[in-house]
Amino acid sequence: MKKYLLLLTCSFISIFGSYSQSKKDVEVLKNTIWKTENLGNGLVWQYFHFQQKELFESNQSIHILKSKLKNKTVKFALGSADIHHKESDTTRKLLKTSLIAATSNALVAVNGGFFNTKKGGAVDLIKIDGKVLDTATYNPRKALPDHSRSAIVIHRNKIAIVKGDTLPFWERKLSEESIMVTGPLLLFDDKEEPLKNNAFTNNRHPRTCACITKTKEILLITIDGRNTEAQGMSLQELTFLTKNLGCKNAINLDGGGSTTMYIKNKPDHGVVNFPSDNKLFDHFGERSVSNILMILPK
Structure with a gap:
């Protein structure tokens, strides 16, 4: 009986502690005065470096790009390192996000899937x-990996996040002119999506995500990590962040050393966040990637 009461007490403390921390983080985000810059073309860049272990009891570096969904001055688009790739080619390119973005004349961009x-x-x-x-390279005889169950789609300059299926090749039914299958899905219709209990989900890493807000904006978000200045987030923490930023639908993109945010005409080849591949907290640790999500001048 005493052992049972001890376990019950420990569980209560754990739950209460978690709730208290979440409540604290809500207040931190609510009271954050973001460094904000109007980039023109209806685009806004926000940034804040949470220090002294303010957010999730950790240091965090967060960058956000905002645009109205109905922004008539820009075009939402996907970019590729080998846009002219032929099916017969066996060698595929990998290029830095900033280079793909600059070559595409993008106003802003983040790494993709x-x-x-x-x-x-x-x-x-x-x-x-x-x-x-x-096309998908997963094993159709096994359960779909989390990154294969949702997508970002663009059609006639309307960008959306779609929820897929657990069955293989569901993405073949998508008819939009531009499609990026990625994941896992974090929020859909204002509800949290279930996340797997594994190292990819639970450990803190640099993260990139996109979300659609309740006020009909698209947010492109990067979370720096793998550094004492910025520890990165678990997917649970990323979900919590997007929810508190007013997101209705949110989707995870490739992260880790790939996490990069680009803004045209900014120093350091336009890289404004702190990519981690060089293990330094600077703007020069970009990893070469296959594709990006970008916003172009219309």
Whole structure:
């Protein structure tokens, strides 16, 4: 009986402590005075470096790009390191987000979906302006990986986040002109999506995500990590952040060393966050990637 009461007490403390921390983090985010810059073309850049272990009892560096969904001065688009790839080609390119963005004349961009680090090319469906560049490489006999169950789609300059299926090849039913299958999905219709209990989900890493807010804006978000200045987030923490930023739908993109935010005409080749591949808290640790999510001048 005493052992049972001890376990019950410990559980209560754990739950209460978690609740108290969440309540504290809500207040921290609510009271944050973001450093904000109007980039023109209806685009806004916000940034804040949470220090002294303010957020999630950790240091965090968060960058956000905002645009109204109905922004008539820009075009939402996907970019690829090998946009002119031929199916007969066996060698695929990997290029830095900033280089793909600059070559595409993007106003802003973030890295995109997951890719093959050795052979290049995305591991899920990538379709750009009607041309399929990559198809799924998962094993159709096994359960779909989390990054293969949702997507960002663009059609007639309308961008949306869609929830997929657990069945293989569900993405073949998508008809939009541009498609990036990625994941896992974090929020959908203002509800938290279930996340797997594994190291990818639970450990803190640099993260990139996109979300659609209740006020009909799109947010492109990067979370720096793998540094004492910025520890990164678990997917639970990222979900919590997007929810408190007013997101209705939110989707995870490739993270880790890939996490990069680009803004045209900014120093350091336009890289404004702190990519982690060089293990330094500077702007020069970009990892080469296969594809990006970007906003172009219309």
